[in-house]
Amino acid sequence: MISPGFFGLFNAHRGILAAQSALDVINHNVANAATPGYSRQRVDLAAYFPYQAPGLNAPPGQFLQMGQGVIAEEITRLRDSFLDTQYRVEHSTQGLNVSTNQTLKELEGILTEPSDEGINAAIQRFFDSAQAMALSPENIAARTQFMQSAADMVDTFKLQANQLQSLRDNLVGNAGVAASIPISQLGISVTQVNEALQTIVRLNQQINTVTASGAQPNDLLDQRDKILDDLSEIIDLDITPLANNQISIRIGGELMVNGVTLSNTLEVIANPGPAPTPDDQPTLVRTVTGTVNITNTIAGGKIRSILNMGGVSTTQATVRGLLNNLNSLLTTIRDRVNAIQTTTSFDLNGAAGVQPIFNTTAGAGLDIFRITVNPTVSADPRLIAAAFNDGSGFLGVGDNRNAQNMVDLFNQTFAALGNTGFKDYFDSVVSKLGIDAAAFKDRATSQSNLVNSLDTRREAVFGVNVDEEMIDMLRFQRALEASSRMVRVFDDVAKTIIGMV
C-alpha cells in the first residue's frame, strides 16, 4: 500500500475542520438556547470520499479504498412539521378562546352584577319608589323620590351602555367614524397580519434563493416558523408547502401569499352602504384582486373573537348583543311607563296626565343613549299622573290607581322582551353572560393546556438542552484535540523521515 506522504496531515486537518464546525454549531445552539422559536441545529458528519490507493497486492485494476477522514456535509435543523401544523391549529383556537374569555370578563365587569349598583338594583329601586308613591300619592316627597330613582335608573343604564359602546369601539371601531377603525383591535390585528404576510413573502424570497443554491436556510426557516406561530394566534391559516421550502398561505379560503408573491391583503371596511352609522358592523375583506368579504369564513384566532364580540349572536353573549339587550329593556320600560302615565290618568292637580316620565331626544343610533327623564316633571312632580281616569272624573289626591298600574308593570311580561318581565329579562341576560364567561374560562384554560403540551412536545424536538450541548461540546473538543494530536504524530513521522536523510 502506498499513500502520499502528507496524506495523514490532510486527514487530520479535515477532522479539525469538522470538529470546529460542530463546535461552532454548538456555540450557535447555546447562544440561542433562550431564543423563542429557535430550532436546534446539528452538523451532519459523513466520511469523506475515499482515496483509491493502488495496492501492490491488489488485483490489477483494483484499488484500496483509503478513508480520507470526515466532512461536515450539511447543517440541518431539527423540526417536526407535523407538530408545527397541529400547534398552529390549536393556537388559533386558543387565540379565539382566550380573547373571548377576556372580553366576556370585561362585560362582567361592566354589568357589575351581583351588586347594589347594577341595573337589577336600579330597576328594583325605581319600582320600589313607585310603590312608595302609590302608598302616598299626595306626598310630594314620594313623587320627587320617584323621579330621582327614574333618573338614577336611566343613568345606570346609560353608564353601562356607554362602557359597552366604548368597548365595542375598541374592538371593531365605530363604522360612523372612519378614523376609529384602524386604531381598533380589529384594525391593529389586521395590520399585524398584513405586515406578517409581507415579511413571509420576503423570507420566501430569501429561502428560495438559499435553497436553490443547495444550502439549508435554517435560521430563515426558524424566523418564518416563529412568525407563523405568532400569526396563528391572531387568525387561522391554511399553509401549503411549495418548492424550495417556500409556502403559500390562505386565509378564510382566500390566497394571500403564494411563494414570493403577495397575492392579497386584509382590510377592514365599514358597511358598504353610502352613509355607515355607528350601529353598522364593520366587515373584514381581502382586497387587491377584487374585494371579497371573508368576515364569516374566518374560523379561529383573536380576529374571529373580535368579530364575534363586536357583532350579534344568537348563541353567545356579545358586546353588541348586550348593548341591544339593555336598549330593549330600557325602551320597553320607557314605553310602558309613559303609556300608563299619559293614558286615562290625572296628575295631582286633577288635570289629565300628558307629561311622559321619560323623554327621548332625536338622533341616530340606539335609543338608550338618548333617553332622559322629562325635566318638566322632575321640576314639578305634581305632574306625575298617579290617579286613574275611570270616566268619573278626578276623584282626589289620594287616588293611587294609576301609580299602582305602574307598580304592576314589574309583574307583567312583554312581547318586546321575549315574553318575559323586566327583571327576568335582565336576569336571563346576566345569567347567559355568566354561563358563557364560565364556559370560555374553561375552554381558554383547557385550550391553553393543550397548546402548552403541544409546545412542550415541539420543544422536545427542537428546543436546546444546554446540558446536552455541553456533552456534545466535550465530545467535539476531544475530537478536535485528537485530530490535533494526529497532526503532531504525522509531523513527527515526517520529521523522523526527513531527519534520516
Next chain:
Amino acid sequence: MTTQRVASSTLHDQAIRYLQNNLGNLGRLQEKVSTGRNINRPSDDPVGLTRILDLKNTLSFDDRYLRNINQALSELNTTDSALSDVTNIVQRALELANQGANATQNDQNRDAIAGEIDQLINQLVQVANTKVGNVYVFSGVRTSTATYTRTGNAVTYNGTPPAQAWQRNVEISSRILLPVNVNGQTVFGNVSTVAGPPEAIAAGSSGLFETMMELKLNLQQNDPDQVRARLDELQTNLGTVLGQQAIVGATANRLELTMNRLEGRKTIFSRDYAEIQEVDMAKTITDLQFQENIQQASLGVTARVLQPSLLNFLR
C-alpha cells in the same frame, strides 16, 4: 423506549406557568375571603346568581310590603280608636235622648240637652276629620280634604262616595291589594236642613249625623215622641259603627297575618341568600392556607430545578 428530551426553556416555561396558576388560585381565594362573597361576577356561579338576584328582589319587595303594612296598620289603628270615640259619643247621645224622651222634662231642660247634643255633633265632626300624617282617614281618596264641614245645622261630606272602586288600596304582597280606609259617608252620613219654622231635615240626609241633628231639632222643638223615635235610629247607627269597627279589626288581623308570613319568609330567604352568597370563612381560609403552602413548595421546587446545569460540574 427512549426518554423524551427536555429542552432547557421547557423547564423555565413550565415553572412560570405553574407559578402563575398557583398565584391565580391564590387570587381567587383571596377575593372570596376579602369580599366575603361567593359570587363576585356572573361566571362564578351562573345558576346561583339568578337565584340570589331573585332572592334580593323578593327580599327588597317584601321590605316594601312590610312598610306598606305598617303604614296601613297605623292608619287602621287610628280609624279603630276614632270609631271607638264615635261609639262613646253615640252612647252619650242615647243617654241624653232617653232623658229628653222622659215626659217629666220641661222645655228648658230639653233646650239644655239639645245644647249638649250640639256639642256632641261638633265632637263627631272633629272625630270624622281624624288625620294620620297628612291623610284624612275617612275622606276616601280625597285624602287632603277635610272629611266634614259643619255650617250651622248642615254637616257636609267632602270625601269620595262609598263605591268599592274608590277605596284606597294598599299592596300588601305581590298583586294583593287591600282597601284600608273606612268611608266616612258609610259611618257618619250627612245632613242638611230646610229653614222653618219648624226647621226640618232636608231630603238626601242620612246616617248618624241626620239622626243627631234631627234629635237636636226635636229637643229644641220640645217633642218627646219624636225624641223617642230617634232612640231606635241611634241604635241602628251604633250598629253601623260597630259593624265598620269589626271590618277594621278583621282587616288589621289580615294585615298582621300577612306581616307574620312576610317576616317568616324573610328569615328563610335571608338564610337561603346567605347560604349561596356568603363565604364559608373557615373552609376558605383553610383552602387559602393550603394554597399558600403549594405556592411555597412550588417556589422552592422551581429554585432547585432551575439551578443545576452540567456547567456547574465542568470546572
